[in-house]
Amino acid sequence: MLAFLDMGGYAAYVWPAYAVFFIVLLADYLAPVFRRRHVLRELHARMQRQKARQARRDGMPTHTDTDAHAIREHTTS
Amino acid sequence: MKWIPRWMHELSSPPVFYRFAGVMRPWFMGFALLLTAIGLYGGLVLAPPDYQQGDAFRIIYIHVPSAEMSLFVYGVMAIAGFIAVVWRIKLAESVAMQSAPIGAAFTFITLVTGSLWGEPTWGTWWTWDARLTSELVLLFLYLGVIGLFHAFEDRRQGARAASFLVLVGVVNLPIVHYSVQWWHTLHQGTTVRLFGPSSIEGDMLWPLLVMMLATKFYWAASLCGRVRTDLLSIDSGKHWVRDLADREGR
Numbered sequence: 001m002l003a004f005l006d007m008g009g010y011a012a013y014v015w016p017a018y019a020v021f022f023i024v025l026l027a028d029y030l031a032p033v034f035r036r037r038h039v040l041r042e043l044h045a046r047m048q049r050q051k052a053r054q055a056r057r058d059g060m061p062t063h064t065d066t067d068a069h070a071i072r073e074h075t076t077s
Numbered sequence: 078m079k080w081i082p083r084w085m086h087e088l089s090s091p092p093v094f095y096r097f098a099g100v101m102r103p104w105f106m107g108f109a110l111l112l113t114a115i116g117l118y119g120g121l122v123l124a125p126p127d128y129q130q131g132d133a134f135r136i137i138y139i140h141v142p143s144a145e146m147s148l149f150v151y152g153v154m155a156i157a158g159f160i161a162v163v164w165r166i167k168l169a170e171s172v173a174m175q176s177a178p179i180g181a182a183f184t185f186i187t188l189v190t191g192s193l194w195g196e197p198t199w200g201t202w203w204t205w206d207a208r209l210t211s212e213l214v215l216l217f218l219y220l221g222v223i224g225l226f227h228a229f230e231d232r233r234q235g236a237r238a239a240s241f242l243v244l245v246g247v248v249n250l251p252i253v254h255y256s257v258q259w260w261h262t263l264h265q266g267t268t269v270r271l272f273g274p275s276s277i278e279g280d281m282l283w284p285l286l287v288m289m290l291a292t293k294f295y296w297a298a299s300l301c302g303r304v305r306t307d308l309l310s311i312d313s314g315k316h317w318v319r320d321l322a323d324r325e326g327r
Contacts, residue, residue, distance in 0.1 A: 007133075008126055014132060017136045020186055027182075028178065028179060031302075032305065043309075047326075
């Protein structure tokens with residue numbers, strides 16, 4: 001086992017090479033997993049905000065004052 | 078385009094491809110891991126040490142498959158890029174752009190493992206040998222494609238512009254491949270041939286071939302994951318993505 005790990009004296013070259021291979025490919029494999037979660041969460045949050053805004057707009061009486069208020073709120077958000 | 082088979086046409090629809098890639102990805106990765114276990118057992122344990130290089134030659138089992146993939150991925154990226162430029166198919170644009178980081182990863186691995194192999198056998202980490210230099214140019218091409226793609230506000234426009242760069246960069250592929258024949262410098266010539274006898278012993282050869290197959294499966298898994306995720310961003314306004322975000326985005 002120790003002889004295997006020693007790689008005939010070339011352990012300092014062989015094992016780092018294998019480490020780079022596995023680490024880089026693992027990172028490449030996991031990148032879309034995290035990205036996918038991020039994209040779906042972001043979109044879900046945006047849809048919630050849209051829904052809330054729509055509900056507020058629907059529940060509002062058509063008075064000029066509140067309309068102006070809604071517009072101000074819309075532009076600042 | 079009547080010559081395109083029906084199943085291909087259906088598969089190029091983003092929601093269909095999304096589901097297909099999600100089912101296939103774990104299978105591709107499973108085969109990749111299984112083949113890697115077999116290949117590395119053969120390469121690191123069963124194969125005898127090289128009579129000149131000793132055990133340092135065992136870097137071949139990751140270096141050569143990665144080098145081959147660095148060219149293979151570029152080839153796929155070029156085909157997808159061509160389709161993206163000519164027919165403007167959404168999936169082709171995605172495949173072309175999502176291939177670039179995978180190719181860059183393999184090219185990076187090739188350069189680093191080659192360097193770690195060069196030091197004990199050639200006595201140098203790096204030299205401006207034709208093969209090494211053209212492989213470095215390949216890495217810059219991949220990075221250039223990624224950079225150009227992200228420089229555009231509009232994703233689809235960026236994908237087509239970067240696909241154009243991909244097509245221009247195709248000239249580098251034969252240079253990388255034939256560099257060891259055209260310029261006789263430090264890097265050794267071809268030892269593995271698809272047609273005709275290879276100049277490597279069977280005990281050392283079969284693990285290498287298994288590893289080359291393993292990296293193909295890995296590539297398929299990686300591309301499925303990346304394109305699948307990319308389609309969500311591209312189609313974020315569409316119903317199928319919004320339904321998905323409703324279910325899985327909380």
